[in-house]
Amino acid sequence: MRGVQGSGYEIGYTVGDNRSESFMFVVNPEIQVKKWEYVYILAYEDLILGRVEDLVSRSDLLNDRIDYNSVRKYSENRMNDNVDLCVVRIIGSVKDGKISRSRYLIRPGQPVYRAGKDVLENILKFDDDRSLFLGHLADQPDVKVFANINGLRRHLAIIAQTGAGKSHTAGVIMEELLKKGASIIVLDPHADYVLMKNSQNQIYRDSIRVFRTPMSTGRYTDKLGKVDEFTIRFQDLNYEEVCDIMGIHENYVNQSNVVKKIMEELHGRKDVDEFIEKSESVDVEHRITARIKYLRRIRNIFGSRTTDIGEYLAPARMSVIDLSGLDQSLANYFAYRVISQVYDAKTAGSFEYPVFLFIEEAHNFAPPEKNRGGGASKMLYDLVKKIAAEGRKFGIFLAIITQRPGKIDQDVLSQCNSQIILRITNPVDQKAILESSENMSASLMEDLPSLDIGEAIIIGEIVKMPTIAKIRQRETEEGGVDVDITELLKKAREEAEKMRDPSAIKDRTRKLLE
Template identity: 50%
Template sequence: MYDYADRIKVFRNPNSTGRYSEEELDNVLSYTIRFSDLSGEDVCEIIGIPEAWSNIKNAIVKAINSLKGDMGDAYTQEHFIEILERSKDQHSQRALKYARKIKRFKVFGAITTPIDEMLKPAQVSVVDLSGLNDASMDYIVYRILSDAFYRVASQQFEYPVFLFIEEAHKFIPPRNIKRMSREIITTIAAEGRKFGVFMTLISQRPSKIDSDALSQCNSQIILKISNPLDQRAIRESSERLGESLLRDLPGLNIGEAVIVGEITKAPVMVKIRKRITKEGGADIDVIKMLRMAREEAEIEERISKERYESLSTEDSMWSEI
């Protein structure tokens, strides 16, 4: 048992494609958002309705607004589909084909997991967003970050909060790409420290992160970077990274990193130890898996051959009788 393992909570959405089952992990909790929390515009984003499809978008927004007026917060995905099915409006019927996509996203269910379940003293909360499309992940990140920042800024939660955003380029890309979570990430990056909210952006493609957000990162831990665009993004966001260190980045080995910024007086190179917990996000070992597949195929082939030879022997014995 690892120290502090009981303080780690994994919030897993119903669409999760995580490689470990709940039986293999401790402290796994369900994460869902009540479907009725979504606005009509949110639903359009999640099911992929383009801005130009104004008639279909208006039909969906109208259906959601009608449900809110008639049922308050008590309606579900099924009610949403039903109201479009009953409508004789041609745009509602066209919208129906796209609206049915919402059933794929079981994370939007009957209840919302309270932010207070995630914000607890000395607790690490891991939110598993695997199995969702980018729009769903964007909405969930927006919700969690907004709720967490409000709790701390309003002093409803009195302890510092540290936020780690994996695949950050998905949530705060360059400004020509629309993202719901952009504003709250930018706000936390600029103002979070004075309230006690600290944020770490994690990405393998820093060039795909909004340059303003990247420049707000006071310290950087940089692993091997070969792409020239990513190198340029790092150089432009960090005044303390010299050209010589920048040239060294493509040659870093696994686990080696350069640390620059306010966290250290001068740039330093470090060797990060191997993890002691289970791996959750690395690529599979293709060579190992192919070797296992070949071994399994050879075993099955041998069993089939032995079974065939056994049956042939029995047939021969019956022929002699």
Template identity: 30%
Template sequence: MGIMRIGYVVATATPFEFIATLDPERPVSLYDYVAVDHVEYDATNGEYINVRLLGQIVKLFRDPYSAKRDLPLYSVMKEVSDNILEVQIAKVKVLGYIYNGELRQPKHPPRIGTPVYLAENEEIAELFKIDGGLCVGRLASRDLEICLDLNGVKRHVAVIAATGSGKTWFSVVFIEELLKKGAKIVVVDPHGEYVPIKDSIYKLGPYSATVVKLSKHHVGDLMYKIGVLDSDPDALANAAGVPPGAKKIRYAIYLAWSYAKKVKKTTGKALGLSFLRQVLHTALRGETALNKLFQQYKVEGDFPMEDLKQLAKKDRHSIFSALMYLKKLQRLGVFSSKSTPLSKILADITIVNLAGVNEEVQDYVVSHIVNRIFQARVRHVRSLKGLKIPWPVVLVVEEAHRFAPPKTLRKTKSYEALSRVASEGRKFGVYLVIVSQRPSKVDPDVISQCQSQVIMRIVNPKDQEAVRESSELLAQEFLENLPGLDVGEAVVLGPLTRLPVVIRLRDRVLEYGGADIDLAKVWRIDKTADVLQLWRRIYNTPPSPSVILSASRLKILHKRRERNRIEVLLLDGDREVSVVIEDGRPICSVCGVGKPCPHVYKALEEAVEII
């Protein structure tokens, strides 16, 4: 039946796998697909049927037939290498057979001696046929497009790869495909790598993109603000950098926060860090000042007013320290009197640019945003009062190990929010895509909830073990081959695909900023503009084209700096020329002082960064 016979079934034939000997001259590669003619019993009709059993090569090696396992010495091989009998052995994982449009698993093993054929593209395409799928790339072994099942996203996805293997590349391609299907996406971006998507979104289509930032010095459309009284005092202390053991400082913040909460309840005013600082500053001035403040805002009960008075008497140092921490926190600009409305930040894709703030603030912001999105979806599904999000949301969390580490390692605020989405998000239409280069440092409970996995090159044994423990579908052969994947290749398994598949990513359309720095390019930066500016400053006129051209022919032999003196030694033909630059004034050993010559221009190219 096959168009190319490549070998025969020779050993260990079971309904799940078999060993085949392949023609050493045939072009067969790891992960390629093969087929054998097979007979199965159809219980429905009570008859035997001829089927085409498909399999995937998961292990491939060559051996000298005559030597078996007692491999010959080099000297022997040298004499007989042209005549030695070579065998090519493949371990084939049985995938099943297509019958009446369904993929079925065989109940009988293929017979020993059955011919093995290279599977045809049409047969493979039928295996992975998905209508309206997410077309992220092609088979690693064939030029055949592979599309992933959109509904697989509902079971959450983990993207796992070593640094530089292409995990952000996959994430961007995945985002492109989701946007084409009308998805709403929120990306948690610790380093601002996804921010360039905003300026390149037009290449993909008429989609809206919003970049939310935490630092005013970084790129973004608007600042994300968290209402101080929407948070809890412990989280405020963590974000401000208060040490966990500084209980008295934390207590002072707690009292100021509690009083602000009561004042808000009484007056209806939105209060922020400025009010908390005012309370603590008043406490430093003593009980009389506090009484005047309490009279201004009359609230019920004695707490926390009496506690503030006692603290003001006994521990002014803790109050002063708490005041300094809150001042530092206010300077960040993240905490305010009111939280930024979700309606302002949500677009087709929202990128939360976390760059520019410490990990504690990042942790709290992620927790805050994820909880708000989850609660808005719960309200929509259950028809409850309050802000609702009417469409499902995909949360892409880059560097997930920062936000959801194992509970035994450290505790984060965002872990609680992400863990809840992982366990309950499917019911309410909040789907998780976690991205990490260190799966061993992601909480096992979170990663195990991601039933679909995209696994790229992984070298670290601990990370390989974490992947194996979190995935029931990853065969040992795939695990062993993970270090050998090329950049942009990935094993995809779980609900995203009918069968585990090795793909090669397609080119992306959107831009991202996560690529490695090209050192050769960076260190070869054109300094012409800086040299021209320096030349004008020295000579009050631009250099002539002939000077620039002549300077390009000169070679640098040596340069040396001593305090404010820079000496550059040049080679002009066979002649050595010295240019000394001292206090910004160049002196050429050939052309003299103050003369605009090619030697000075060349020396300025070398010295411009220092000057």
């Protein structure tokens, strides 16, 4: 153990009452210790690793009953008896880079050492084939943090409030998985990941494809170049699928029967325009008429062909399904269609490689039962829940991304045995995280509001111990970044200045009308 001891240096001695899960030590007055730092003590052949969770500076002389002038006098004369203490939460007993529960008695008077880079990286690392490089320790930039790819077998949740860095973090994990040759499907309701295909790195440029429905908003179109269309041929749908798209609940038997009858009368021709024309010519109740009007409004989602699964599911391929611009019921249908085809391919054994399914805004795709609709919404939820419970058996692994863990189904969230949690300040969401995770302690929960942008608490099977990390920079281009209000307002002022010219007003009006 002498080699281990030499990797850190003594910063204090244990004092007071120490327990199996925590200890306290008095700090060398010449040493500065920060919250979240890692320290250790030596016990026989093991290293007992802990994390500083609280700092206390105590003085019997300068207590809270003394007046201001006395404190000033004592301080100016350097009369101070303060004692600096650290409270440490024990992570475990470390041997050969593995962590197990510590069962050692920690006595007062034992030297405490600061855990150096070699000690921590020996614990945090995995072999190259399993390692996903995520970043570095939040307060120790020289210590790299890795995730264990095998930890993703029991699913991952990436949780953060808006603007804290969840999409950035998800992108980092996608990059790392692509380097390993992973097959990735991304459900992207706001086009946050479409720009990842614009990369100077050949790996990403060759491996990432973006699929858009004809009704997607086309965000970043000017930057993307060629994208692939994700379309469905109306003739390939059965009447249940048409009901799902039209938003007809499965319990509305009469409305469903109307759709079924119309499709039967078309004798397989079933072109969407023919269907709409036929449905408008029959005597139907008002509610089905409203559904037909909705179908007319969204008719552009249908194309001349149905996109084949082989186009978006392939080895070492990341397919971003851009669902931006679709209302939630339609997004649910497309999501269900993609996921169900992937699930069928995996369960049938026709695709042998592991598939990583990233679901952004997961609270909209797998909400609690009270917020769940019927049709495609229910089928989507049932399928996501099934994958969360059994997907690992077939090689489908979920990555749930959300800023509202309190509004996602807790059965789905609790199946994510690993979590990357960035800043969360909402008490309801904090409670949901605490209730869904066996690895999240109350003390870690207290740290959530104080995390900086891009800092994350990583817990579960993807790491050997709870880790607070600064997520690394992305290698691909990011979408969905916050609007620069100051710059846009400056631009608005400049345009307003130009608009004072009457001819400029006419040009502006013409462009808006176009």
